[in-house]
Amino acid sequence: MQPAAETSALGARVEIKNLTKRFGSVVAVDDTSLSIEPGQFVTFLGPSGSGKTTTLNAISGFADVDEGEILLDGASILSLPPHKRNIGVVFQHYALFPHMTAADNVAFPLRRRRLPKAQVREKVRGALELVHLADYGERLPRELSGGQQQRVALARALVFEPRLLLMDEPLAALDRRLRDAMQIEIKRIQEQLGITVIYVTHDQDEAMTMSDVVAIFNEGRIAQVGSSDDLYERPADLFVARFMGESNRLPVTTSGDGEVAFASNGASLRLRARGAAEAGRGGMLVVRPENVRVNRERDPDLDSSLTGRIGRVRYFGAYCVTEVLLDDDLIVRSRQPVEVALEAVEGERAHVQWDSRHALFLRSADGDQLSGSASSFLDASDGGAEPAAHA
């Protein structure tokens, strides 16, 4: 039997209301509100310094709050010290006590709660079984691998049956393969116990595969809350579009309902895009690389079409990314099946096409750089339209 599994059948409801936290003159969390349903797996996603960890620390009690309220099942927890909040926390750095065995680490929260010895033993065994480490109880943390240490930390955070579990980039220190396995493991345990989980990460793949709800943080505020596909298909702003997955972004101006004008080579080209309403607004036309086709012949079924020269073709194994240089030195990237992409000849002219259903117009925010090149999380594989390196 697994006592930890039986008893905490339901997760907690978490409500964050108008939370504000300042460090000196810097506003780390700015008037943020969020409501989390019992048993939900919610991910806080965002670049470093976006306020996601500060919000998590406000919930766990490690950071005090300047304004706002945090409710756990309707009751405020802000006046409670961390040790009375009964919230499980898993840290990126594991934070296992190095002088205690794995079993003693897991027993720590139970002993603080003065549980009878027999019950402690029982629950520790259950928790270690839950993370598949039943035989590792007598090992010291330094005798365990990184993945095993993190699983002990998980068992320790769950053993006292909290109804809310906070995880602060728990897999960031692990290598890719282990991370994938742990994601599945964490998700399995969360579903088995039914507890509410708030998971902080800056890895969008992690966020997309694990979460019921993703909250994207940007500069202390939540830019958008929604399911993974919501955020991917219907990003609320350019920041979300850029942060979730790869995207091509063409600078455009709206010219009417559902229509934008793209200045290409002196001429103005009309393209259709969702989200374009009143005319005369500057912004970006966003289209994902997997929705872009590159063909020598023009495909009549696709209603949006540009032309350019084929640039580099990058091979990823399962697919290729073909770069097309538009006439005014913007690059559009297309994700294509390998056999299609490899037919492309560098320098040859080609049609760049997509279905306008996949094109989305998003307004430029103030201070949002058009090319987005300054953001640290944009790497070379980002599909943004940007000036080509050479003509």
Added chain:
Amino acid sequence: MSNAQRLNRAAPPSRSKPAGRGLAGLFSREFALIIPSLILLGFAMGYPLATIVERSVSDFPGGHGALLDNYRWFFDEELNRVVLLRTFRTAAIVTLACLVIAYPYAYAMTVVGWRMRLVMQAAVIAPLLVGTMTRNYSWVILLQDKGPVNDALGAVGLGPFHMIGSLSGVIIGLVQISLPFIILPLYASLREIDVRLMGAARSLGATPTQAFTRVYLPLSLPGVVAGSLVVFVITLGSYITPALLGSPQQSLLPQLVAQQINQLLAWGRGSAMGLILLGVTLLLLWLGSRASRWSSVLSNGSGGGR
């Protein structure tokens, strides 16, 4: 450690290597680096020590005696036993006082900013730059019956306390002199403790006090043991401070040794006393090293014992 590992890796597996290679490995090029200190140690420590051992079993006040007569005399004389006990008691008090002062100080050093840390470090090390005699005579001036300390105490209606020429003065002086030797190792040890573990403990239901006693304190024990041991050993062997701040009626063992040798010219007895002090000190060092190895096991504390 890492040097030894590197050497091990460089050397071929021990089974297959020719007999000479083992020795050659020991006297590697790195070994040359410690030859100067070995020579110095041999002349300044090894030779005198050998002489002392030899005298303790061959030099007797009456001109002749049995091999262990000097040692027998030491334990037969009640005064010697009293002084030995007093010496250890004093060392224990000084060590404890140092620990009480040093632990918060060393902890503070780990949490302040680097500027403040430099100041605190300088404050610890500065007294070491002042000569021993200067420091001891300063204490004589400060602690004398009509000195500034008694003046200050008198102003608030206390005292005067007779500190010079008593054990209390000796203890005050020894604490001040020994402090750097406990603060520095303690700081080195506390610095290594991941303070984020306290946060983890809090999140698991530990009060701030429990987080300290269950996590921080156990992890700091190796530093506590190392620092305490140094202070204890320094205090056991200290001669100048007890001589200047204490009284002959309450002398410690090193003073008794000096008396035997300087005044009574009893080299054999003095040597025996010195060796007894050395023996007990080595025993404590050994126990201490065991204790610091055990401390991780002991501090584990949870084991089910409570």
